[in-house]
Amino acid sequence: MTPIRSASRLVATPRTTRRARRAASAAAALGALALALTACGGPADDGAAAGDPADVDAALEEGGELLLWAWDPTLEDVVAGFEEEYPNVDIELANVGTGNDHYIALQNAIAAGSGVPDLAQVEYYALGQFSIGGSLADVSAFGADELQDTFTPGPWGAISQGGGIWALPMDSGPMAMFYNAEVFDTLGVEVPTTWDEYVEAARAIHTADPTKYIGADTGDAGYTTSIIWQAGGTPFEVDGTDVTVDLGGDEGAAKFAGVYQEMIDEELLADIPGWSDEWFQAMDDGTIATLVTGAWMPGNMESGAPNAAGKWRVAPMPQWEAGANATAENGGSSLAITEASEKKALAYAFLEYATAGEGVQTRIDGGAFPTTVEDLNSDEFLGYESEYFGGQKINEILSDSAANVVEGWQYLPFQVYANSIYPDTVGQAYTGATPLLDGLTDWQDAMTSYGNDQGFTVSN
Amino acid sequence: MSRKGRAAWTGWGFLSPFLAVFALVFAAPIGYALYLSLFRRQMVGGNSFVGLDNYARALGDDQFWAGVGRVGLFLVVQVPIMLGLALFIALALDSGRVHGMGFFRISIFMPYAVPGVVAALMWGFMYGERFGLVGNINDAFGVSVPDPLRSDFVLAAIGNIVTWEFVGYNMLIMYAALRVIDPALYEAARIDGAGQWRIVGAIKLPAIRGALVIATIFSIIGSFQLFNEPSILQALSPNYISTSYTPNLYAYSLSFAGQQYNYSAAIAIIMGVLTMIVAYAVQLRGMRRED
Structure with missing residues (x-):
């Protein structure tokens, strides 16, 4: 835009x-x-x-x-x-x-x-x-x-x-975790397989080198909903014109908020908005060590972070339960x-x-x-x-992810607007102004009143 | 009688090209916005006439008034700084004591020739804490300047961009007004023993008051319509520049992201009326003593 x-x-x-x-x-x-x-x-x-x-x-x-x-x-x-x-x-x-x-x-x-x-x-x-x-x-x-x-x-x-x-x-x-293997190796940190390990790795990386972060996140509606999706959440339900928006009571949303609140509180995430030039540079120079995103990312990395060629690898998405293989779409x-x-x-x-x-x-x-x-x-x-991923057969992991997407997810019939007001509500939690769960509730309230305005019957 | 009638028609004939364009590009859009603002169109349920509901809703909309308050604050802080600077530069150039006057005049005016969107982009890069100018300053001096984009300083950062853009423009309005003052007045003043400051206070400022009022009114309108800069910087600072950061930005996101064209039209009209009231008040106040 x-x-x-x-x-x-x-x-x-x-x-x-x-x-x-x-x-x-x-x-x-x-x-x-x-x-x-x-x-x-x-x-x-x-x-x-x-x-x-x-x-x-x-x-x-x-x-x-x-x-x-x-x-x-x-x-x-x-x-x-x-x-x-x-x-x-x-x-x-x-x-x-x-x-x-x-x-x-x-x-x-x-x-x-x-x-x-x-x-x-x-x-x-x-x-x-x-x-x-x-x-x-x-x-x-x-x-x-x-x-x-x-x-x-x-x-x-x-x-x-x-x-x-x-x-x-x-x-x-289908989502996967892209990670900079060189950063993990140099700092001696294990590549995480669960979200708990992810938070631990975030701490380890930032402690070992304060200029480095596990990832960059200033709040992103698409990412947030995808992670809630993976956690088994179904905050949005649509049945004709009857719509349910329930982020406050959704289990998946609670899991997401738990993990991310910890990382926000301890300032383990780089304060770099996605798709900015800084973001690509941070990927290029190792400032950020992971990127959990959709399978369409490799092409963007090849062109946006060319100097990091050979350093990045792909791993399955971190799991909510050890040994599981649940993924989401992004x-x-x-x-x-x-x-x-x-x-x-x-x-x-x-x-x-x-x-x-x-x-x-x-x-x-x-x-x-x-x-x-x-x-x-x-x-x-x-x-x-x-070649960019050091000769790794990345499609094996990405294809596997496509087969393991959690079923039952729905978007709202006014998701575009809902996502546009995400920074006004949930985004505030990333600045530390409000707890993440409150931000999600604010988002829910804004979506509810918008949906009702538009003639839907929105319940929470 | 018939002659009078013909004369009246001739006048309309001359006016008609203007009237046609005026009706097409000015009256019609405003009329359409007024019309839109009386309806409400829903994704489910279609279009319905709601009278003044949209206006009532706007009057009680905290997000809207927070935006109005923000541009109000911007107005009372940024506009005096910008106009003060512009006046100072105009007077300095007019004093004839500056070497390379032509160079200064054009280089101070130059930013105005840079499109607002480009200016905001450019400053957005410079403000970058990691790779931008701010980052360089932090590295070079070992200091930690607060991130201008990702903190509550973002309004000041926007003010800085707007000042940079428009100082030259306002300077030129004032400078042009200064140049038409009859030099004989300065000579007379000097013979009477007046110094430079006295000449500025007693001759130059009163003479360019009309230009000052015009520049102020333009700046007020510009402040209320603040849009380009926050809209561009939003990409770099989404959590600090909300979708309702300024009234115009709010109207934009309501209509383009939210399809609330009707409510957005009501917001735009309220904002237009507010701007007119403030600008008119300033004009009345500024012109009073000339009557």
């Missing part, structure tokens, strides 16, 4: 997926206002599930033009590949902005009822905002309902909420068909090609982290040795 962020984006490879982590700062006008449903309407009531797989073949035969809005750079090759295979289909790929700019444009087009793209990239955390408003087409009848086993459970759960299939997963961000995008599209069947042909067909390999070659079980388990993918 702001030039500073754009600047850091230039340093790093533009990634679809990491926007979600930065949702705290993403300011987007979403929500399908114009098409907002009446209070009694559920998202699946629109009869959007029309059509069947035969329509798709017929549409492909007939051909036509499609408009696709996305900022993911790997889609360009996918479009080219598709057009080569189906010469009578012409797809116009337009980048109308990244993240929030994209959503504002999409929202405006939907509200105006003209110029709406047939297909649009939508991040998982923002899907609810569009599907609840009835702006997205339910693609289950085109054959998407048979694709469940094609994708890993995390992304599939995200796109199939509320009784429909609102998109198909493009990429995902970021990731899906591709959706708009309800306003008049060529849904043709659009679905491309959708399936890009997310579950030949387009997947094209995107992997372009650096995307796949969501398809088959590719995640292919020998070629698993056997890839990353």
Whole structure:
């Protein structure tokens, strides 16, 4: 949104997926206002599930033009590949902005009822905002309902909420712990496998060298919700227009707050906001020793922290119980068909090609982290040795993480706004102004009043 | 009678290009904002007329008033400093005793030519405690200057950027006003035995009062509309610059992140009215003795 962020984006490879982590700062006008449903309407009531797989073949035969809005750079090759295979289909790929700019444009087009793209990239955390408003087409009848086993459970759960299939997963961000092995070795600290060990390692590192920290964190909505997710929390529950927001009483939130409160109190976290230039430098020069984040991170590190090549490694996410292997998703995008599209069947042909067909390999070659079980388990993918990570087969760990995402997580249908006010509430705890648990409760209160204002029935 | 009527129409004819543009770019947006502010659109439930509810809500909104208080504080501290500096520089240049006057004039004015967003970015880098200028100062002198971005000093840090940007602009307004004073007045004053300070107090300041009032009003409007600098620095200091840090920032995040266009319009209109009242009061006060 702001030039500073754009600047850091230039340093790093533009990634679809990491926007979600930065949702705290993403300011987007979403929500399908114009098409907002009446209070009694559920998202699946629109009869959007029309059509069947035969329509798709017929549409492909007939051909036509499609408009696709996305900022993911790997889609360009996918479009080219598709057009080569189906010469009578012409797809116009337009980048109308990244993240929030994209959503504002999409929202405006939907509200105006003209110029709406047939297909649009939508991040998982923002899907609810569009599907609840009835702006997205339910693609289950085109054959998407048979694709469940094609994708890993995390992304599939995200796109199939509320009784429909609102998109198909493009990429995902199963989490892992990236760590600077050199820092751990030099300081003689064990690489943590549980969150308790993580706090101990944080102490050991900072005590041994006060200029070094276990990680940088000034509060990040996407990260916080992911860690709560991993801890088994379900602070957000959505059933039509009935929404539950319960951070104050959520067990996962309490676990997160416990661990992070300790580290904040003892000043074990570097006070560097994510995605700033300082942040990349801190990764580059060993100021921060770990980064717990989504599987899409390696490309960003290669370009943003080039001097640290060979020093970093990947390990599974720290666990809440020793020996467990629970993980969560962080970021990731899906591709959706708009309800306003008049060529849904043709659009679905491309959708399936890009997310579950030949387009997947094209995107992997372009650096995307796949969501398809088959590719995640292919020998070629698993056997890839990353030079940046000292020849480690990082995809083994990342792919494993994708299979172990805790199920049952839901985002709010107004998550974009909720994340944007995170610094005003939970963020205050990172400055020491208020306890983390109080910050989470403040966040809950702000989300509750916003949700009620927007016509949802929010309970805590 | 018919002649009078024709004359009146001719006048409108000349005015119409202006009126058309005025209606399009000024009246219509304000009218639309007023219209928007009377409704409430929800994600669930759609659009409904709510009368003055949005205004009532704004009047009781602590976040909004905290933002107003913040720009108020900014106004009473930063504006006098900036205008004082600008006046001092304008008088110094006008005294004719400064060597390389042209150079100083242009170099002090230069920051104004830097777009506000770029200026905020630039200062954002300099303020960096780890790799920026502040970091260098801390390292070089072994001191620990409080982090200008990640502490309660952030408002002062913003004030510094705004001062740097606008001193030259205000200086130029004042300097231009000083240049049109008839030099014969200075000569006469000197013959009467007046020194430089006396000339400043008795001739120069009264003569440029109009320019001072204008500069003050511009600065008041600028303070109330504070947006660029906090919006850019927010990325570096999210926990110290909230989404409601200034009223404009609040209106922005309400509409673009929260889709509360209607409430945001009400906030913008209240802020516009407040700004008008304060600016008008200053103008009345500043012009009083000239009547």
